[in-house]
Amino acid sequence: MVSPAVILLFLWMIVPLGMTLYFSFLRYNLLMPGMETWAGFDNYYYFVNQPAFWSALTNTLLLVGGVLCITTVGGIALALLLDQPFKGQGIVRVMVIAPFFVMPTVSALVWKNMFMNPVNGMFAHIAKALGMQPYDFLSQAPLASIILIVAWSWLPFATLILLTALQSLDREQMEAAEMDGASWFNRFIHLVLPHLTRSITVVILIQTIFLLSVFAEILVTTNGGPGTASTNLPFLVYAQSLLNYDVGGGSAGGIIAVILANIVAIFLMRMIGRNLES
Amino acid sequence: MGQITLSSVTKSFGEVNVIPPLDLDINDGEFVVFVGPSGCGKSTLLRLIAGLEDITSGQIRIDGTDATDTPPGKRGLAMVFQSYALYPHMTVRKNIAFPLKMAGMDKAQQDAKVENAARILNLTNYLDRRPGQLSGGQRQRVAIGRAIVREPAAFLFDEPLSNLDAALRVTMRQEISELHQTLKTTMIYVTHDQVEAMTMADKIVVLNAGRIEQVGSPLDLYRSPRNLFVAGFIGSPKMNFITGDQAARESCVTLGVRPEHLAVTTGGRWNGTIGLAEHLGSDTFLKVVTDEAGELTVRVSGEQNLHHGDRISLEPQADRLYRFNADGLAL
Ligand SMILES: Nc1ncnc2c1ncn2[C@@H]1O[C@H](COP(=O)(O)OP(=O)(O)OP(=O)(O)O)[C@@H](O)[C@H]1O
Numbered sequence: 001m002v003s004p005a006v007i008l009l010f011l012w013m014i015v016p017l018g019m020t021l022y023f024s025f026l027r028y029n030l031l032m033p034g035m036e037t038w039a040g041f042d043n044y045y046y047f048v049n050q051p052a053f054w055s056a057l058t059n060t061l062l063l064v065g066g067v068l069c070i071t072t073v074g075g076i077a078l079a080l081l082l083d084q085p086f087k088g089q090g091i092v093r094v095m096v097i098a099p100f101f102v103m104p105t106v107s108a109l110v111w112k113n114m115f116m117n118p119v120n121g122m123f124a125h126i127a128k129a130l131g132m133q134p135y136d137f138l139s140q141a142p143l144a145s146i147i148l149i150v151a152w153s154w155l156p157f158a159t160l161i162l163l164t165a166l167q168s169l170d171r172e173q174m175e176a177a178e179m180d181g182a183s184w185f186n187r188f189i190h191l192v193l194p195h196l197t198r199s200i201t202v203v204i205l206i207q208t209i210f211l212l213s214v215f216a217e218i219l220v221t222t223n224g225g226p227g228t229a230s231t232n233l234p235f236l237v238y239a240q241s242l243l244n245y246d247v248g249g250g251s252a253g254g255i256i257a258v259i260l261a262n263i264v265a266i267f268l269m270r271m272i273g274r275n276l277e278s
Numbered sequence: 279m280g281q282i283t284l285s286s287v288t289k290s291f292g293e294v295n296v297i298p299p300l301d302l303d304i305n306d307g308e309f310v311v312f313v314g315p316s317g318c319g320k321s322t323l324l325r326l327i328a329g330l331e332d333i334t335s336g337q338i339r340i341d342g343t344d345a346t347d348t349p350p351g352k353r354g355l356a357m358v359f360q361s362y363a364l365y366p367h368m369t370v371r372k373n374i375a376f377p378l379k380m381a382g383m384d385k386a387q388q389d390a391k392v393e394n395a396a397r398i399l400n401l402t403n404y405l406d407r408r409p410g411q412l413s414g415g416q417r418q419r420v421a422i423g424r425a426i427v428r429e430p431a432a433f434l435f436d437e438p439l440s441n442l443d444a445a446l447r448v449t450m451r452q453e454i455s456e457l458h459q460t461l462k463t464t465m466i467y468v469t470h471d472q473v474e475a476m477t478m479a480d481k482i483v484v485l486n487a488g489r490i491e492q493v494g495s496p497l498d499l500y501r502s503p504r505n506l507f508v509a510g511f512i513g514s515p516k517m518n519f520i521t522g523d524q525a526a527r528e529s530c531v532t533l534g535v536r537p538e539h540l541a542v543t544t545g546g547r548w549n550g551t552i553g554l555a556e557h558l559g560s561d562t563f564l565k566v567v568t569d570e571a572g573e574l575t576v577r578v579s580g581e582q583n584l585h586h587g588d589r590i591s592l593e594p595q596a597d598r599l600y601r602f603n604a605d606g607l608a609l
């Protein structure tokens with residue numbers, strides 16, 4: 001017996017997915033509404049065969065991978081720091097969480113205008129104070145800059161999850177290892193990291209879902225450019241359907257993005273999913 | 279070697295002084311038991327010796343060398359924790375081999391030592407399991423195995439049996455005693471179970487609020503407790519304390535008499551009614567409300583047929599009376 005909730009959830013998912021799938025097979029241009037005709041796989045063919053597609057695909061993967069690296073490594077480091085007893089612990093913990101509450105558009109604008117701006121940004125001022133040439137982050141290294149911005153807003157999430165995991169590590173185990181002659185580094189490798197694997201897995205899986213669809217940060221900073229240097233799949237879908245008015249092509253891109261997300265998910269579950277079993 | 283000397287060691291946590299200046303000598307090969315009520319500082323003292331807590335002042339010497347500032351891993355001591363503190367993601371084999379691996383011993387030698395320890399502790403069939411797949415007693419044995427492979431100067435045990443059921447406790451207690459016979463290594467054992475203390479120790483250290491009340495062999499403490507605290511703490515059931523007239527008659531402030539040194543007779547010194555009779559089979563513990571000396575606990579043979587409400591007369595063994603002065607010190 002399938003409960004009504006399951007039916008509702010299923011409809012919730014299947015209706016938009018079905019409509020996207022349907023549109024992806026139509027020649028559907030917003031400039032000519034009501035003129036839709038069947039297009040077969042044309043939309044897919046043209047979406048995949050535009051030069052921007054492959055760069056968007058690699059950008060998507062680079063963005064996800066880069067942010068994951070920074071947030072897990074940085075998150076572990078920060079969690080280890082915050083786990084130490086020190087004065088003002090409560091305040092510092094709240095401050096560390098703060099970036100998570102800033103909306104993506106706002107944080108990206110703050111980074112763009114107040115930090116990375118080559119004339120007025122803080123980094124430019126610092127560079128000038130040190131007698132160096134200011135660096136135009138968003139046009140010289142657009143993707144790396146976006147990775148930095150996104151990583152900044154996701155770091156608190158990783159830190160928090162890893163910190164709670166660290167706090168559940170049995171003190172006596174650490175002391176036993178200390179008695180056994182393990183150095184701090186050995187205790188980290190042999191005790192702390194194995195204890196953290198499950199949480200690291202959760203961090204990676206959850207972040208991947210959200211990072212595959214990063215959009216706002218790109219829209220307000222580089223607009224996908226210069227060229228397509230910082231265009232990822234979601235941004236390409238947006239450009240296709242709303243800048244080029246090609247809903248059919250955009251829908252085809254959306255379906256491709258869904259397929260990509262599934263491939264990544266399967267890949268991740270194969271690789272690290274077994275960590276979730278106890 | 280495993281000779282440990284504490285000289286005027288103190289420990290404070292912030293404002294709270296947990297251990298006032300304390301001196302203690304532990305000889306090589308001795309089985310020393312720390313007993314005392316909960317919160318008296320037994321674990322703290324053990325952790326000070328282990329190096330897991332920094333001492334506030336004083337000195338710890340291990341085998342003659344000052345170890346006060348030596349980190350725990352370098353003191354050559356091994357510790358068995360109450361919670362076992364096994365590494366959950368490692369197999370039993372890896373758990374036991376961990377200290378050897380940390381010491382940089384080569385693999386073949388590690389394996390030999392682990393096999394040897396496993397054989398001593400009957401763990402050979404469990405070497406490839408994880409701690410989560412073992413029973414409490416087996417986990418305890420793994421923890422001991424991890425301690426013995428290092429061949430430490432001394433073993434430190436912090437209430438290692440308190441998580442086990444009564445029957446297993448008795449077996450493990452004997453196993454640890456046998457281990458001590460075989461290895462002849464110094465062992466320091468913390469417990470609040472005085473049966474463990476009495477049966478295992480060469481030397482018992484009775485602690486109260488961080489102070490050492492008395493140090494001595496189990497029978498010393500049983501036969502000649504130095505003060506009221508030790509008298510009441512060692513021995514089960516507890517020693518009866520009588521004050522007032524009856525004590526004054528023996529020219530002391532408190533008169534102590536152990537339950538096993540009271541005989542049920544006719545025309546004895548104290549007469550009363552049995553309030554409660556606990557029949558353990560071999561023994562029966564009677565709580566007797568006496569007319570002269572208040573409530574007394576009496577231990578009689580299980581053969582005797584005594585019940586609630588019976589009127590009896592008690593006579594203490596004259597040479598087994600303990601007399602204490604107003605300060606609680608034995609006379
Ligand atoms: N880290 C700490 N900070 C502050 N006080 C502490 C700390 N550790 C222990 N104490 C205090 O020191 C005293 C002795 O504690 P300890 O753990 O040594 O007792 P114990 O004799 O082992 O008791 P138990 O038999 O219950 O294990 C207690 O009053 C305890 O509250």
Ligand SMILES: [Mg+2]
Nearest residue numbers: 320321322437
């Ligand atoms: Mg304790």
